[in-house]
Amino acid sequence: MTERALYxxxxxxxxxxxxxxxxQLLVLRPGDQIVVRAVTAARVMLxxxxxxxxxxxxxxxxxxxxxxxxxxxQEECHRGRFDTVPGDEADFIPLPKMNTKPRRTLGGVFYP
Numbered sequence: 001m002t003e004r005a006l007y008x009x010x011x012x013x014x015x016x017x018x019x020x021x022x023x024q025l026l027v028l029r030p031g032d033q034i035v036v037r038a039v040t041a042a043r044v045m046l047x048x049x050x051x052x053x054x055x056x057x058x059x060x061x062x063x064x065x066x067x068x069x070x071x072x073x074q075e076e077c078h079r080g081r082f083d084t085v086p087g088d089e090a091d092f093i094p095l096p097k098m099n100t101k102p103r104r105t106l107g108g109v110f111y112p
Contacts, residue, residue: 004028004048012039059102060095070102 006026013020014037028034057067064070077095
């Protein structure tokens, strides 16, 4: 099954008559024809591909098909083993202090 998503980069858009502000990720219902209308000049990113098999785990910015890998990434980040983004070294985002464990994703949010 192919999955598709739309990310609003700037300004408001309408999808199937519903309005969405910038910086939103819309996971589109598989197989549906989608009409996107820009309220004003808009920038969006459309992406997609074949569905991944098996469950996914999520914690903060970490997503994996293995819960253990997320726990490993937490430890590596805590120890400072992640590189900064080249050219953006000053904008480091530290690992948040969260007492939650990785959780299994239950699927996307689909918009008509």
